[in-house]
Amino acid sequence: MNTTQKILIASTLFVSLATAASAKDWIETVKLTRDGIDAVPIEVSANAGGYTKIKSASHRFLLKLHARATSGERIVAMKVGAFKGVRYFESDGGLWSKSFANRDVGSGTRRTVSINANPVVPTARIAWQGPSPKQACEANLAKQRAKGMRKSAVLAKTWSINARAYFELDAVAARKNKAKNNKWSIKNTTNQRDGMTYTVPVKCNAGLKKNS
Numbered sequence: 001m002n003t004t005q006k007i008l009i010a011s012t013l014f015v016s017l018a019t020a021a022s023a024k025d026w027i028e029t030v031k032l033t034r035d036g037i038d039a040v041p042i043e044v045s046a047n048a049g050g051y052t053k054i055k056s057a058s059h060r061f062l063l064k065l066h067a068r069a070t071s072g073e074r075i076v077a078m079k080v081g082a083f084k085g086v087r088y089f090e091s092d093g094g095l096w097s098k099s100f101a102n103r104d105v106g107s108g109t110r111r112t113v114s115i116n117a118n119p120v121v122p123t124a125r126i127a128w129q130g131p132s133p134k135q136a137c138e139a140n141l142a143k144q145r146a147k148g149m150r151k152s153a154v155l156a157k158t159w160s161i162n163a164r165a166y167f168e169l170d171a172v173a174a175r176k177n178k179a180k181n182n183k184w185s186i187k188n189t190t191n192q193r194d195g196m197t198y199t200v201p202v203k204c205n206a207g208l209k210k211n212s
Contacts, residue, residue: 026073027192032080032169034198035064035116042123042163042200044137046155046207051137055205058120061198065100065115067171074179075113076189077101077172083127086168086193089186096125108179113171129166129197136163137204152208159204168195 043055067075079088081097088099098119105113123133131139140161144154170193174184 026070026173026175026190027075027171028068028070029066030169030171030192030194031064031066032167032194032196033064033066034062034196035118036062038062038198038200040201041160041203042133043203043205044134046137046205048152048155048208050141050151050155050207051134051204052207054123054133056123056133058122059200060118060120061165061167063117063119063167063198065117065169066113067169067173067192068112069173071111073173073175074108074111075105075171076108076174076179076184078105078113078115079170079172080117080119081168081170082121082125082165084166084168084195086170088170088172088191094125095127096121102182108174108182108184126165129164131163133163133200133202136161136202140204155207158206161202161204163200163202165198165200166195167198168193 038061040060042059045052045055063080065078065080067078069075077088078100079086079097081092081095083092083095086092086097098117100115104115137159140159141151141154145151170191172184172189172191174189178184178188
């Protein structure tokens with residue numbers, strides 16, 4: 001390899017690294033937060049033998065999505081999902097997600113986009129962070145029994161506890177001209193993510209009558 005070839009390779013590498021660094025900075029902030037007080041519990045069914053299943057087929061979550069691009073770029077899309085590793089341009093493996101693009105984010109004209117979302121998510125499609133609601137009820141049963149309560153006494157009561165769902169937001173930004181003309185794709189955009197733990201109230205229903 002001669003000197004000219006070495007210089008050419010070095011120059012190409014420098015340009016590639018500079019482009020990558022520039023693209024990485026296209027998004028200033030991404031933030032996913034809870035939007036309000038969630039007082040409606042996810043219910044878990046029980047019988048004399050223990051907790052059987054998550055009774056609630058779905059749950060409404062209160063979320064606020066926020067993203068801000070740098071001055072020369074625009075937010076062109078967002079995707080929120082109930083699992084880790086959310087990517088706008090990738091599939092979800094059967095877990096829940098919702099995408100926002102076009103008019104939802106200002107048709108590529110906005111540097112800052114904020115969306116109040118209240119999605120109704122099937123409980124079976126949530127990647128729980130730690131125990132699921134059913135597992136959390138079972139853990140509470142074990143905890144109360146360790147304190148000396150009989151199983152029948154625990155199952156005769158209704159318990160209010162918590163479980164934790166995980167949500168992640170992926171925001172996508174493109175340069176002004178690409179965003180405005182809807183000419184953006186995975187090849188000419190950059191993305192950035194934020195995640196959050198969402199504490200959900202859980203109601204462990206009684207599986208036995210109190211006089212059992």
